[in-house]
Amino acid sequence: MAQTTTPPPSLLGAGDARGRFGDSFFRVLTLAAGVLIFVILALVSLYLILESLPAIGASPEELSAGVPFWQYVLPLALGTLMASAIAILLSTPVSIAVALFISHYAPARVSKTVGYVIDILAAIPSVVFGAWGMTTLGPALVPVYEWLSRASAGVPGLSLVFGTPSTTGRTLLTAGIVLAIMILPIITSQCREIFIQTPRLHEEAALALGSTKWDMIKATVFPFARNGIVSAVMLGLGRALGETMAVTLVLAPGALTANLIGVGNKTIPAEIALNYPEAFGLRQSELIAAGLILFVITLAVNMVARWIVSRYAEFSGAN
Amino acid sequence: MSKRIEAHDVDIFYGKFKAVEGVSMTIEPRNVTAFIGPSGCGKTTFLRSINRMHEVLPGAHVTGRITLDGDNIYDPGVDPVTVRSMVGMVFQRPNPFPTMSIRDNVLAGYKINGKKMSKSDADDLVEQSLRGANLWEEVKDRLDRPGSGLSGGQQQRLCIARTVAVHPQVILMDEPCSALDPISTLAIEDLIRELKEDYTIVIVTHNMQQAARVSDTTAFFNIEGTGKPGKLIEMGPTEKIFSTPEVQATEDYITGRFG
Ligand SMILES: Nc1ncnc2c1ncn2[C@@H]1O[C@H](COP(=O)(O)OP(=O)(O)OP(=O)(O)O)[C@@H](O)[C@H]1O
Ligand SMILES: [Mg+2]
Numbered sequence: 351m352a353q354t355t356t357p358p359p360s361l362l363g364a365g366d367a368r369g370r371f372g373d374s375f376f377r378v379l380t381l382a383a384g385v386l387i388f389v390i391l392a393l394v395s396l397y398l399i400l401e402s403l404p405a406i407g408a409s410p411e412e413l414s415a416g417v418p419f420w421q422y423v424l425p426l427a428l429g430t431l432m433a434s435a436i437a438i439l440l441s442t443p444v445s446i447a448v449a450l451f452i453s454h455y456a457p458a459r460v461s462k463t464v465g466y467v468i469d470i471l472a473a474i475p476s477v478v479f480g481a482w483g484m485t486t487l488g489p490a491l492v493p494v495y496e497w498l499s500r501a502s503a504g505v506p507g508l509s510l511v512f513g514t515p516s517t518t519g520r521t522l523l524t525a526g527i528v529l530a531i532m533i534l535p536i537i538t539s540q541c542r543e544i545f546i547q548t549p550r551l552h553e554e555a556a557l558a559l560g561s562t563k564w565d566m567i568k569a570t571v572f573p574f575a576r577n578g579i580v581s582a583v584m585l586g587l588g589r590a591l592g593e594t595m596a597v598t599l600v601l602a603p604g605a606l607t608a609n610l611i612g613v614g615n616k617t618i619p620a621e622i623a624l625n626y627p628e629a630f631g632l633r634q635s636e637l638i639a640a641g642l643i644l645f646v647i648t649l650a651v652n653m654v655a656r657w658i659v660s661r662y663a664e665f666s667g668a669n
Numbered sequence: 670m671s672k673r674i675e676a677h678d679v680d681i682f683y684g685k686f687k688a689v690e691g692v693s694m695t696i697e698p699r700n701v702t703a704f705i706g707p708s709g710c711g712k713t714t715f716l717r718s719i720n721r722m723h724e725v726l727p728g729a730h731v732t733g734r735i736t737l738d739g740d741n742i743y744d745p746g747v748d749p750v751t752v753r754s755m756v757g758m759v760f761q762r763p764n765p766f767p768t769m770s771i772r773d774n775v776l777a778g779y780k781i782n783g784k785k786m787s788k789s790d791a792d793d794l795v796e797q798s799l800r801g802a803n804l805w806e807e808v809k810d811r812l813d814r815p816g817s818g819l820s821g822g823q824q825q826r827l828c829i830a831r832t833v834a835v836h837p838q839v840i841l842m843d844e845p846c847s848a849l850d851p852i853s854t855l856a857i858e859d860l861i862r863e864l865k866e867d868y869t870i871v872i873v874t875h876n877m878q879q880a881a882r883v884s885d886t887t888a889f890f891n892i893e894g895t896g897k898p899g900k901l902i903e904m905g906p907t908e909k910i911f912s913t914p915e916v917q918a919t920e921d922y923i924t925g926r927f928g
Contacts, residue, residue: 560754573768
């Protein structure tokens with residue numbers, strides 16, 4: 351027993367927790383950061399809306415394309431969505447497979463190496479991807495596109511998607527493929543992160559019931575990771591929707607068409623990038639309005655993702 | 670429905686570290702065998718080598734022979750998946766699949782492995798397995814709720830139901846009650862006594878009373894020091910081990926005069 355003459359500390363009067371400088375300082379700091387994000391978001395939205403209003407309300411004759419604003423922006427929005435959809439459709443399965451290979455199949459050394467390669471891929475600037483897509487991938491794909499066009503001639507539906515091929519290869523499909531490669535590291539690293547967090551307890555429970563490794567993965571890793579996969583894909587989608595430089599370089603812009611391997615199609619970011627430098631007055635407002643539409647699309651995508659995630663909350667692995 | 674397990678000179682490794690050395694034993698069918706011994710002596714490790722779960726850890730491997738009714742489970746021609754479907758396992762911490770309902774948890778062995786079953790067969794199996802685990806009355810009205818919403822003791826019985834549902838020959842239990850309250854513990858112990866009518870049961874426990882209450886045979890493992898491999902010291906009928914053990918270390922451990 352230590353000898354002490356001081357009375358035991360009393361609960362009251364030992365200082366008010368609210369009074370501790372560090373705690374209140376960080377509370378204010380985090381609050382300020384949170385408020386700041388909202389203020390920035392509000393200001394950006396306000397700017398976009400105010401600058402867009404002239405173009406949205408203008409008559410067709412005043413606008414650059416000679417058509418009402420919605421007729422101008424709809425093909426752009428569809429082009430953006432098509433390019434992003436291609437990117438997601440191609441990238442998601444590959445990303446999941448690579449992530450699974452790294453997390454559950456490859457020996458430690460191999461998965462480290464693959465992880466590094468993925469990280470390097472993420473570090474390549476988008477202008478490099480764009481240049482590569484324009485000068486290398488596009489031309490290389492021309493024979494493939496010619497073959498696709500011939501093979502699907504006469505097949506209903508397919509002949510629409512794989513119509514007359516472009517001679518440069520700078521098509522929406524090429525842009526989609528380049529985007530797919532660009533978002534691959536994002537989705538892969540996110541998925542890997544979640545896959546390795548699958549509780550060992552559940553993996554072993556599945557194995558102990560006599561499952562093969564693949565059945566175990568289907569029963570534990572995927573359900574556990576479902577929300578995370580949705581988030582990862584949405585992150586990739588967000589990047590694909592907003593990607594400017596690569597698409598601007600790869601895609602030779604043209605009118606909206608379902609033909610993915612032919613001349614045509616535009617995306618909102620590329621349209622803005624190509625035209626904004628020379629735009630003034632109403633044309634500038636038109637392009638900002640297109641940007642506003644992109645903003646709304648991205649927001650909608652995120653909300654859908656949140657909704658999907660929340661639907662499964664009760665059966666998630668979180669509890 | 671139950672098989673005899675025989676181990677012949679089994680060594681078990683984590684990479685280069687030998688965790689268990691030279692274990693030879695016979696585990697009788699329709700019998701409860703308890704593994705006791707101080708922490709780190711390799712009870713879990715040895716248990717997990719009986720259904721080839723040990724080797725799922727990177728670098729982990731087993732030498733020697735372990736047979737199920739004479740068939741070596743470590744024969745190169747044997748698929749570990751087959752072994753695990755014959756030798757079920759209940760883990761220390763209750764681990765029902767959180768993404769599945771109670772019903773699906775019971776059927777997990779079939780669902781995961783892609784076996785088809787008619788709805789009525791599945792219903793029967795769910796009821797029969799949950800009854801077998803003394804859980805039916807408590808959950809029959811909420812079979813579609815998540816299994817993770819049950820209490821710890823109920824979750825552990827759900828895990829036993831899930832194991833029983835695939836009709837194994839052997840059930841291994843690694844400290845199945847260590848995360849449970851005394852009432853749930855007694856419920857599980859009752860269940861173990863019932864299950865031994867049909868299965869070969871091996872249970873690891875740190876609770877001497879529990880070993881004395883439920884087991885027919887007791888095996889005492891010990892370790893000479895850290896970094897040394899665990900060894901089987903003595904094995905015999907539970908009454909004998911707890912009254913007149915042959916080895917001094919066993920007596921010291923059982924009477925609490927250990928270390
Ligand atoms: N995953 C692992 N990797 C490396 N060594 C391990 C691993 N698991 C256990 N060991 C080692 O193997 C030895 C036996 O461990 P084991 O878990 O089998 O003991 P135990 O008897 O079950 O102990 P407890 O009563 O505490 O559960 C210990 O020295 C332990 O450190
Ligand atoms: Mg243990």
